[in-house]
Amino acid sequence: MSRDACGRRCRSMSLVLAAISGALFGAGLLISGMTQPARVIGFLDITGRWDPSLAFVMSGAIGVYAFAYRAVLARRVDPWFDNAFDVPKRRDVDRRLLVGAAIFGVGWGLVGLCPGPAIVSSPSSTSALLFVAMMLIGMFVVRIASMRLRSRSHWSQNSAEVDS
Amino acid sequence: MIGAASALLLVTHGRIAGISSIVGSLLKSDTHDRGWRHAFIGGLVAAGVLGNMLAPAAIGAVTQPIVVVATAGLLVGIGTSVGSGCTSGHGVCGLSRLSPRSLVAVPTFMLAGAITVWIAGAFR
Known part of the structure; x- marks a missing residue:
């Protein structure tokens, strides 16, 4: 549904879904260990006692999202609550x-x-x-x-x- | 789960789940789409409250002195604004999309993080 056609009910639905994405994202961080600073430091401690487990978390998330991103954009359908996808387009490294x-x-x-x-x-x-x-x-x-x-x-x- | 949550935001709102820019844009006066940003951050906070009730051990303690914590927060705020993203925007979403900027940014912040941990280790 486009933003113009989005009534009051649709707007609250859009907020609910954004909140659900946030909550799911947060739950993912909690379950994967990203909210344990000691583990994150262990992951970055490549010269010491390196704990590579968070690399699997990252690869898992990338795998899922890489597949979803391609699938979603290939459908050529607008997002539910907006007129178009708004993804970064810059490619230059500065x-x-x-x-x-x-x-x-x-x-x-x-x-x-x-x-x-x-x-x-x-x-x-x-x-x-x-x-x-x-x-x-x-x-x-x-x-x-x-x-x-x-x-x-x-x-x-x-x-x-x-x-x- | 992180990937699925990011995908849900893409399907529904057509946006990249980059935490630093979802938050950072709220500080700008010319940002008109504040609603979903507030809702997404509300979801993150709700997950934190619930997580703390159900599994307190999932939220690890920060052991550094407050001066270090404050400095780190400031650097993360500055760095993610100047570099246009953090672990979620560049790390998860950017790498998935094979964005050339993210392919450069991720090794840069991982290396800077690793060097920092290595130097900090000398003081422990």
Whole structure:
């Protein structure tokens, strides 16, 4: 159903389904061990006592999604609650991508939390809650900085886009 | 399950399940589709509350001092905004779609994470 034809009932249905995806995603993180920072650090500890089990979690999720993604887009049918698919289209590798990914990696390695597991852990852990709060501040800082830099040279082309 | 949840969001909303950008877009003033983002995050939080009740051991303790936790959170926020994604957006969805950007981003953040754990290990 397209967004234009989406009435009140359809809109609440769309929210319910988004919440179900979020809850399923969260349950997946909990079951797979992603919400145990010690295991995540063990997974990143390739020079020490490496625990590769989370690699299987990741491969499993990629396998399922790779199949689903192709199947869904091949059907050439619109998503239920929107007029079109909105997936990242950029293919260029720039310095921002590399620098950003490296900064994220350092933060991930320091505590063993990335955004999804941190949000799932936040109701029961004050550390995770602090982590999420600081993460939001970090995102906000980048947004302000990109706006300031928008008038200047090459940052301007990329700064507005957060794509995946 | 993570893959299936991401697929459900794709079928229903036509979006990529990238946690950092679902959250990050809520901080922008020009984001109009806030509803499903709030709902998705609400689902994640609900899973956390329920998980903590049913299986508290699934949520592991954070053992680092709060200064380290705060710094890590800040770096993750900055890094995912600048690099357009995290473990879910680049890692699960991006690699599945064979996105060239994600194929570069994932090894980059894994390597940075591994180096960080290696250095932090020297201080333990």
